[in-house]
Amino acid sequence: MENNIRAIALDVLLKIEQNQAYSNLQLNQTLQNANIKNVDKGLLTNIVYGTIQRKNTIDFYVDQLLNKPVKKKDRWVLTLLRLSIYQMLYMDRVPDHAIIHEAVEITKQRGHQGLAGLVNGILRKLQREGTASMDKKAGEGSEKDALIYSMPQWLFERWSDQFGQEDAKKMAESNLLASSVTARVNTHLTNRQDVLKQLKEEGIVAEEGELSPEGIIIKEGYLPETEVYKRGLVTIQDESSMLVARAVDPAPGDYVLDTCAAPGGKSTHMAELMQGKGKVISLDLHAHKIDLINKQAKRLDLENIEASVLDARKVTEKFLPETFDRVLVDAPCSGFGVIRKKPDLKWSKTEEDVMRLNAIQKDILDAASKMVKQGGSLVYSTCTVDKEENKMVADWFLDNHPEFEWDPNFTERMPQNVRSYIIDGRSDLQIMPHYFNSDGFYIAAYRKKTTGGEKHA
Numbered sequence: 001m002e003n004n005i006r007a008i009a010l011d012v013l014l015k016i017e018q019n020q021a022y023s024n025l026q027l028n029q030t031l032q033n034a035n036i037k038n039v040d041k042g043l044l045t046n047i048v049y050g051t052i053q054r055k056n057t058i059d060f061y062v063d064q065l066l067n068k069p070v071k072k073k074d075r076w077v078l079t080l081l082r083l084s085i086y087q088m089l090y091m092d093r094v095p096d097h098a099i100i101h102e103a104v105e106i107t108k109q110r111g112h113q114g115l116a117g118l119v120n121g122i123l124r125k126l127q128r129e130g131t132a133s134m135d136k137k138a139g140e141g142s143e144k145d146a147l148i149y150s151m152p153q154w155l156f157e158r159w160s161d162q163f164g165q166e167d168a169k170k171m172a173e174s175n176l177l178a179s180s181v182t183a184r185v186n187t188h189l190t191n192r193q194d195v196l197k198q199l200k201e202e203g204i205v206a207e208e209g210e211l212s213p214e215g216i217i218i219k220e221g222y223l224p225e226t227e228v229y230k231r232g233l234v235t236i237q238d239e240s241s242m243l244v245a246r247a248v249d250p251a252p253g254d255y256v257l258d259t260c261a262a263p264g265g266k267s268t269h270m271a272e273l274m275q276g277k278g279k280v281i282s283l284d285l286h287a288h289k290i291d292l293i294n295k296q297a298k299r300l301d302l303e304n305i306e307a308s309v310l311d312a313r314k315v316t317e318k319f320l321p322e323t324f325d326r327v328l329v330d331a332p333c334s335g336f337g338v339i340r341k342k343p344d345l346k347w348s349k350t351e352e353d354v355m356r357l358n359a360i361q362k363d364i365l366d367a368a369s370k371m372v373k374q375g376g377s378l379v380y381s382t383c384t385v386d387k388e389e390n391k392m393v394a395d396w397f398l399d400n401h402p403e404f405e406w407d408p409n410f411t412e413r414m415p416q417n418v419r420s421y422i423i424d425g426r427s428d429l430q431i432m433p434h435y436f437n438s439d440g441f442y443i444a445a446y447r448k449k450t451t452g453g454e455k456h457a
Contacts, residue, residue, distance in 0.1 A: 005040050006083065006102055007109075009047040013079050016052070016344060023052055023344045038222040043093070046178065051079075051086045052343040053176050057150045058082045058089075064134045065122045077115055080106060084123055089131070096127045149173055154351060155336075162387045167432070171385065174434035179340040181218040182209060182438075183234040184242055184265075186300050188272040190233050192216060198233070202226045210436055211415055212242035214269075232300040237265045240337075240431050240441035244330060244381045245269035246413050247443045252277035254325040259312035259368050262289030264296035264305075266330055271302045281324075282307040283315070312364045315371055322373045329368045331361040333382035333389050337433065337440025354388055361393050369401055369448075377407055378446045383439055385432060390442035394428050397446070407445035 012030050015021050027048050031041055051058070062081055070077055084103040088096050100123045107116040138144045142160065146153040149172035159168035183206075185192045192208065196216060199206045204226060209215025216234070223229050223236065250256050250270045258267045261282035271280045282293050282305055293307040310318060312329070334354055335345045365380055372378050380397065382389055398404060410427035411419055417436075422429050428444035 005036070005044050006047065007106055008034060008036070009044055009051075009083055010076070010080055010106065012044075012048050013051060013083060014076055016048075017079065020348075022342065023048065024342050032224075038225070041222055046091065047083055047087065049178075049340075049343055050090055051083045052347075053339075054086055054090060054150045055082070055343075055347060056152070057147050058085050060138070060147055061085060061126070061131060061134055062122075064137070065125060070118075074111060074115055077107065077111065077119060081119065081122060084119075085126060088123070088126060096123075100124060100127065145169065145172075150176065152346060155346060155349075158351070158386070163385075163432075170434045171432055171440070174432075174437070175339040175343075175346075177340065177437070179439075180437055181223065182237065182239050183216050183218060183223060183229075184212070184237045184269060185214045185216060186233050186235065186272055187214055188276055189301060195228060195233055198228050199223075199226065202228065204228075209239050209242075211239040211418065211438065212246070214272075215239045215242055235265060235268060235296070235300065237269070238338075238341075238439040238441075239436070240438040241265060241383070242269060243414065243418070243429075243431075243441065244328065244379065244443055245273055247381070247410060247445050248326050248328050248377065248379045249409075249413050250274050250278070250280075250326050254278045255323065256280045257315070257319075257324040257327045257368070257371055258282045259315065259327065259329050259364060260284065260331060261307065262286070262292055264293035264307075266328060267293060267305055267307075268296050268300050268302055270328070271297070271304050272300070274304060276302060276304050278304060280305045283310045283312055285309070285311050313360075313367050315367050319371055321370050322376075324371045325373055325376050327368050327372050327376070327378045328381070329361075329365050329379070330381045331357075331364055331389075331393075333357055333361070333384040334386055336384045336386055337431075337442075338383050340433065341439070354386055358388050358393060361389060362396060365393065365397050366400075369397070369404065372404075372448045374448055374450045376448050378404065378448065380444045380446075382442045384442065385430065385440040390430060390444075391428065394444040397444075404446040404448055407447040410445040413445075 012026055016023050016026050080103055084099055087099045103123060104116050104120045107119045138147045142153055142157045146156045151172050156168060185195045196206055204221035205219040206216050209217050228234055244266050248270055250273055252275045256270055258280060261267045262284040267280050267282040284290055287309050290307045290309055297305040334349050334357060335342060339346050369378055406427035411422050431441045433440045
């Protein structure tokens with residue numbers, strides 16, 4: 001079966017490369033549609049994500065192992081070499097000779113004898129000689145670090161400038177680790193202890209999460225095929241992401257706006273915290289993403305979500321000012337906090353993308369702020385670590401909106417183990433991937449002053 005898994009992995013990687021498909025979406029589609037045993041799904045995920053994560057390091061080796069360029073029509077072989085080299089260098093499960101044999105067999109099935117000989121020769125040379133002589137050509141400084149941690153050099157240098165070289169290395173290294181599968185318990189229907197008990201009965205090994213009272217960590221097993229999941233008792237969501245709804249802190253009966261809501265994780269979390277009472281208005285720019293929100297709400301038995309298509313920058317055209325008790329802007333961002341789950345992001349994004357996103361984030365935040373009632377709350381969040389999209393946007397907002405202030409109750413809504421990362425005098429939080437083995441996430445919480453500048457109790 002493992003030979004088939006490697007052939008499937010090759011197909012997934014080729015689709016990602018050739019169609020610019022998102023790695024997580026392409027992989028999830030394959031996991032759902034292909035006839036793959038649960039025990040092999042982890043292997044497939046590891047090969048696909050790991051090969052993309054280590055792409056520039058592996059290509060550095062491939063370039064030195066190849067004596068001449070591969071013909072354009074045979075370039076799929078480079079992808080096969082990448083996934084094979086990834087297994088040989090970074091996975092211990094299968095011995096090298098088996099990996100080489102399977103790669104050669106796949107080449108024979110898809111190509112010709114000459115290509116099979118090429119693949120066999122390159123992989124056996126790597127097995128025989130290792131990487132020591134090639135590593136000496138890795139350059140110095142950030143160029144070398146970028147290869148060690150499989151990062152675009154510009155991004156590693158950017159993180160070094162923003163956070164210091166040591167934190168940049170820790171973050172880059174953590175992004176090469178496998179991501180934990182975490183889920184949120186639907187407290188509208190059940191509780192965490194009951195879910196853990198039911199999952200155990202279904203053969204799933206799970207434990208309480210670290211950051212959220214609704215969070216669980218899946219240690220073993222495939223959650224989407226359980227009855228617990230199918231009955232809407234849990235939602236797959238990273239624990240860092242679960243902190244956002246806690247920051248918004250919606251109460252039963254509130255009128256809440258989620259401006260950039262798809263696929264609906266935070267909207268449904270807020271609706272659950274509201275115990276099905278009040279209303280969450282969930283917006284997104286694309287109609288097909290609204291379908292995702294509605295499907296989530298239906299599966300979770302939530303009737304207090306109303307989803308519709310709207311550009312968040314145009315909310316003032318649909319809603320009256322000061323309409324909502326609480327507003328969430330989970331803004332479009334570079335996604336540099338979720339590289340473990342979407343490893344292609346670090347190869348596809350550019351510095352220019354960050355600048356472009358900064359302008360969009362400010363526009364959405366500016367428009368959304370007009371929707372907040374006096375005394376109401378506004379939360380800005382992203383799944384990135386970049387200061388230009390996070391702290392700089394948050395500070396810009398306060399500088400340009402004197403009717404808002406930091407939310408003084410933000411710290412007490414956050415779990416004890418993240419409070420040390422909240423700076424005194426502020427109400428924002430940056431979680432890095434290496435803090436809790438979770439996604440990198442930024443959250444800033446504001447409160448709208450009442451008329452005359454009086455503070456709302």
